[in-house]
Amino acid sequence: MIFLGFADDVLNLRWRHKLLLPTAASLPLLMVYFTNFGNTTIVVPKPFRPLLGLHLDLGILYYVYMGLLAVFCTNAINILAGINGLEAGQSLVISASIIIFNLVELEGDCRDDHVFSLYFMIPFFFTTLGLLYHNWYPSRVFVGDTFCYFAGMTFAVVGILGHFSKTMLLFFMPQVFNFLYSLPQLLHIIPCPRHRVPRLNTKTGKLEMSYSKFKTKSLSFLGTFILKIAESLQLVTVHQSDDEDGAFTECNNMTLINLLLKVFGPMHERNLTLLLLLLQVSLGMGLTPPCFPFSVALTVVIFLCRSWAALSPSPFGTSLSDSSTTSEPPDHCLLPHSLQGS
Template sequence: MAADVDTDTTNNLEIMYFPIVINLLMSIGAYFITVRLIPGIKDKFIKANLFGIDMSKTTSDKVPESLGVVTGCSFLITMFLFIPIPFGNSLINGDFPHAEFVELLAALLSICCMLLLGFADDVLDLRWRHKLLLPTIASLPLLMVYYVNFNSTTIVTPKPLRELIGYSIDIGLLYYVYMGMLAVFCTNAINILAGVNGLETGQSVVIAMSIIIFNVVELSGNLPKAHQFSLYFMLPYTATTLALLKHNWYPSKVFVGDTFCYFSGMTFAVVGILGHFSKTTLLFFIPQVFNFLYSSPQLFKLIPCPRHRLPKFNSKIDRMEISTTNFKYSELNILGKIVISLFRMFKLIKWQEKDGWVVTNNLTLINLVLLYCGPLHEAKLTSILIAIQIFFTGVAFVIRYPLASVFYDV
């Protein structure tokens, strides 16, 4: 009997790890193909007028933009070729897992839709209200599959509250609202924290590798199939994004565009929702959450928000400096004055006032780093921001494991 149990365990492990190994090998191949594909195709983007000028350089060379569509397509092609691998054994045995198959297709559909809509944004330069609407539309296939396959809207309450409200609460429709908002946040959070060479791709690689580490740790846990599903997406995503980072790092030879930010955000939302670890996914976005909260006064027009909040380039010293906005303090509403006062109290802004006019730095994490560290070379600025992302990944794991055990049964 013991021998039979050992044999079954070995077979189950082989079934679990075989597709992951194949996926990893395909991802390595996708990396090398994408690394070579980007230089060969970037001139076509310039010919199609998809280019920009790097404002942080002394040159005015045309830099091809929206190259995120190339990595997105490489990712999708890898995933399409991979589809038969995890289901081959089921086809032979005649117990095809239709629910899992539909899950995979719906996830790819949402990512594909977001890639298309992101490219449309790069070409058409859509307004901010459209940037909020597009991820909501693209997440609908994802939410429908979650409803059909799982429809679990129950959340476990923290231990200190269980005597008052019970072990768990069914929040119903609010859970779907939360998942839809997660997709909107993930797609826009990377887009907001951007503007220096390598930052969008660098932070995305750190987030993706954090999720991969979490998935590998949890493969032996209660939901191995969910984390196996996540690895199917994260391995090729990380490989293709590393290929893009190679060309996007300082001095950037290509720009990634909103296409990459939307594609990345939706990929993270897909694995978080269908992998049943959406709260943990948010933990890996701590710098992006802070950047969003810090930017909110400008995003919601409590204080003036220029179209571009990128740091300024000082060509005389080849350094990046804070960018600023100016306004009349007397013209701010009550909420705006309260927020500004709090930011001044915690020394989160530069404050200069003369003749009723106020000059402050634009409210982004990039400008905040420059405020504290002074003018920085662009490559060093990006490195510091990536280091912040890595540090808070460590914080996320501390919250997820040692601290979570205090409030939950983990």
Template sequence: MWSLVILILLSLFAYILTDELIYKLQSLFINAGLFGIDLCKVSKEKIPEAIGVISGCVFLITILLFIPIGFGYSLMDRGNFPHHEFAELLAALLSICCMLLLGFADDVLNLKWRYKLLLPTIASLPLLVVYYVNFNSTTFIIPIPLRQFFGISVNIGFLYYIYMGMLAVFCTNAINILAGINGLEVGQSVIIALSIILFNIIELRGDQYKAHNFSLHIMIPYLATTLALLKHNWYPSKVFVGDTFCYVSGMTFAVVGILSHFSKTVLLFFLPQIINFLYSVPQLFHIVPCPRHRLPKYSAETDLLRASRTVVLKKDMPLLTKVVLRIFTSLKLVDKVEDKDGVILNNMTLINLVLIKLGPMSEVQLTKTLLVFQIFCTCIAFLIRYPMASYFYDLNIYNNFVS
């Protein structure tokens, strides 16, 4: 436990360092051409972009500095050195470091979406190799109502590694597509990080103490550096975090979920991101036209945001598009206007859905609304993970296999 106290002190220093570096290095990013214009503001001043690389670097450095402290006693007694735990930590750092590098490359080179799906897969390979060597547990526990058909558990073998690779891809991109207004990317990441830390603290009393202790050693420095970034990214944003931050955050959550054996619980903390992804599928797969930016539309006269829109031309409308629009319209998930030439409807993101349901609102109010929804979903996640799980699982068996 003493190691956690030292880690918290290091993390406090990391917060101060990140805060200071972001303040001092903003001009370097602008001079290097890494800047953007806030499309939801009247002002057209240059705002430094890809600042997530600063918080990511300090986060990694903090964990690296902690290694001699965390493994200090073990280094003195080489016969009892925890090689498996050390390999896990190095693999975690390697995967996160890869995403830091690849994310910054994306911010600089503006890579296409197909590469954004490929990069997390490559970066997760060290993670999967260490998981295979140290654990190689590929068993799913079957809910009690289905056990008469499938038994208590099912070993899915290699498919489990595909699932974990897809988890890394989802986590890194899910935060990236629920973005675009001041403080949202960092705010949702802070809430997810706090949710994981709370879950780890609850589970420290159980049989998986080492796994959750490992997760805390990664999440606490991450939270500290991310809070410093949020200070500068909150409305009105002085910096943009870029894809670098989204990649590092997603990979960090995937790392602790996989190596600490609670990957399904991590997905529960991603409920808003899952909803946003499912709602966005028609545009992500170009069933419905998808513009480059799906940000809300800003009105300078009212200083409010309203849902942005896209146009579907009737003459080019495939049958699948017609079916999708009919389903979404019947479920009242789109606000559309139809004329003889085509259909005008809102862009399919959770941000725009909130605006069509609650009406135009200020950017800061929209961010707060979405973050409150994130907190609400976290409460639902804990409800599913604890009280409801007992109805579907024998918890003694579940806690031994859960991941």
């Protein structure tokens, strides 16, 4: 997966390669699961138990699910990326959630599985913590797609071999929402540019929504329908224009990052990262009962850090409160987009 991430950074791989290669990479993982465990039975949710019973054996469909989970985890962090500290930050929160969940479940029946997960997650947490220190705004180290694919596959491995793949999805709730929100562009129902990162307003020093502009007649009936529904739900901003080349439609790129900028308005990059991490903590950890108290504590800590950053002078010479007066863009904006995430 590290090689795939490096190849994506250098060669700008197409989406079909990003789906095919992780699928092939997950085959050894599924073979290990089949050889050592082979359990394909799930506990049926209570509303469906009168119809399906307490347990249901999915058979080969369970392996299909795990393969799809590996592909999703690998790409989920890479899709929600592009600003300093976000990739490493969300990976740090997810790994912390997994560690807390494993520690709480150590007294249960699957102790060995959770110990196995901790062997992976504890080193990953502290190495990512060191990476985040250098990747925080203004970043001195850029993670690129290489770290995103590596982190995603690490989570998939511990979730599958640790037998908590369904719980794992709860830690990925912001990524799940971002994926569903991005789906019309990922499937090219609505035109999708290569990079969908927010754009920097050099006069204010704040990030604003990025847009995709295309000819109105190039949009299919399904694309037009989805765009109208999304606009009516206040999920996208759509502009229409005409020139000598015809009618054009412009809409903001469908990512969670741009959606937050739409809701809260332009903001400093560091504030935006803190807001996204706050969302990761509150949704990713808050929906899992064993992690809820830690979610509340981390939410308070991040909120206090955000307030302190807004009121205190930055160690790099610019406070968040006066970031609107910044006239020069940060150094990282001068780098190629391939180093800033997708």
